[in-house]
Amino acid sequence: MTVAVLDTGVEVDHPALKGRVTTGPDFRKDGLQPGNPKWGRHGTAMASDVLKVAPKAQILSVRVIDDEVNEELDRKEFEELRQRGESPVAQGIRYAVEHGADVISMSLGDDDMLSSYDKSEAAAVAYAARKGVIVLASAGNSGDVLNGGSYPAGYAGVISVAAVKPDGERADFSTVHTYNDVAAPGVDIASASNTGGYRSVDGTSPACALAAGVVALMHAENPKLSPAQANDVLIATTHRPPGGGNAMLGYGLINADAAVKAAAAPPKDRTGAVAYNGNEHLAAPDGTPKTTHPELEQGLWMTGLIAAVAGLVSLIGGVFLARSGRRNDQAGTTHMMPPQGSYPS
Template sequence: MNAKLPELSGAVLPGLDTAGGRTDGRVDFDGQGHGTAMAALIAGRGGGTTGFTGLAPEAKILPVRLVDHSEGDWTSAISQGIKYAVDHGVKVVNMSIGQQAFQCPQELQDAIAYAIQHNVVLVAAAGNAGPTSNAPEIPARCPGVLTIGAVTKESKAWSGSVPHGYVTLAAPGAQMGAVGKDGTYYPDSRGTSGAAALTSAAIALIRARNPSMPGRTVVQRLIATAMRIGDKKWSPKTGYGVILVRGAMDPVNYPVPANAPNPVYDAFDKWKASTYRAPSSPPTAAKPKANQPSGIGTSTIIAGGAAVVLVVGGLVAGVLLVSRRRGLDRTPHS
């Protein structure tokens, strides 16, 4: 993302470039600036000409630039980025990216397992091809990932949100404002990427308010306190409902039974019990590949720590966000 944008002043730390661009990740090569827009939704500081403020404005952003789908090993880059972010202390992983796939690649699933073992919550966008396709996508379909659909201002399912059995919750993702990499304000951004980013920011707030709360409990509380849509307990577009931050972050006034449903971690536990073998040695941080192109990168991973109740300069609570593609979520996932 564009770390020099006034709206992100002081929010972006030096990060990693997996695309061989020899940058520290604080760049945005995506069209209008998808990475910048997602970072601002999370940690916008209210500066610049827009005055845009994110949901967790005291967050710190740790960017990781990803290789493009067509130019390198996209799955490997995401996996490396997740491990890098976890090794740097994040507590939430937001992946506003997607690629159609009928199985979760082993390398990516191992990275997800590594994050969960380190008490990190993982969030993914459900996808934007809803009107034309409900093909499964990664990382959304991977066990252990909290997958987010999008709703409109009226809390109705957004038509573009991809319906699927692994969609767990929903968040605002249509008729939204967004800030591009040049500081332009876009009043009608739409897509599940933004919904995932807002969910990740919400999780940062929850974890900053409740620093000892395990990631499993955070997700369980988000599900239990969500606002149901319609008369169904669950739907393939909006999951168990729209996230409600106030209830999720306040266990005293909004208690949730210890045995409340937690399908995200149930799916991970099932996968782990049936297939997972712990790696014999800890994963190492990602290193850029010398033969990767340096001119274009359509995805960005962002990690950050929200300082709401606690000052989290050391990323005690964190958000990892992976921004998906060129533009501001006006077209389907590719």
């Protein structure tokens, strides 16, 4: 099976990857080249994580983000990228679909409270679904801060993957959101380094890559497996958390063995337009309503409240400082807000 890794690039000569990677175009177009330590750090790690689970898979590397986008890609540059038409992520999805990808793995997102829905990306995800390509994305790493939503995980048709610790509990950083579908290991994952050797990686990024490897095995078991069937099988075979699905881990930790076996005889794909008949609501394959969630733990709720109050105080303080700065230093520099771009999760 071919797994497209949409990321920061993949170093093809790493021993963990040699002979298994095809390099596609660079839609990020920032001038960096393979061999530069700033090129392919995250993408090389994620490709190796896919191959840990599916060692016979082929990796299609498509570069759509920068390893240092948080520091180097300001708002103006990001807006210029978007104004060219489709975003780099959207272009990457379409390229992967058109060049034989069976699965698309996107360990990236825009974890901020103003995360931007991109029409071109949503359309590209829909295009992938129509072509039968299964798309996964990392849920995001803002669970221990302000817990902002993240795209592409939030797009309809994307399997969103949360992260768990070795004990199976939610990793503190893993974003808590209703778009979460399943969870996978995301703490201390030994991953290939673009400069050689291995390094330990935490995040929903490796969780997504490991989940993509499982989906590749499912697809190898049943090449006719549709995106909807892959999602249904993953959800139906998870190690279900107490109380059923929730916003923390979706429908639970992936059970790779059970999922691959179940992929051979998946439930019928009933994807299609459905007439609205009143009070019906969306539900998971097991019938659990999407509107049903366990009560939020008090400690987590208090953490969120404290973070919100701290953020408000910082904002008010920043306003006063800014106004004071204008009075005392008319030649001062105006700082732009952080970029709302996509970056490694």
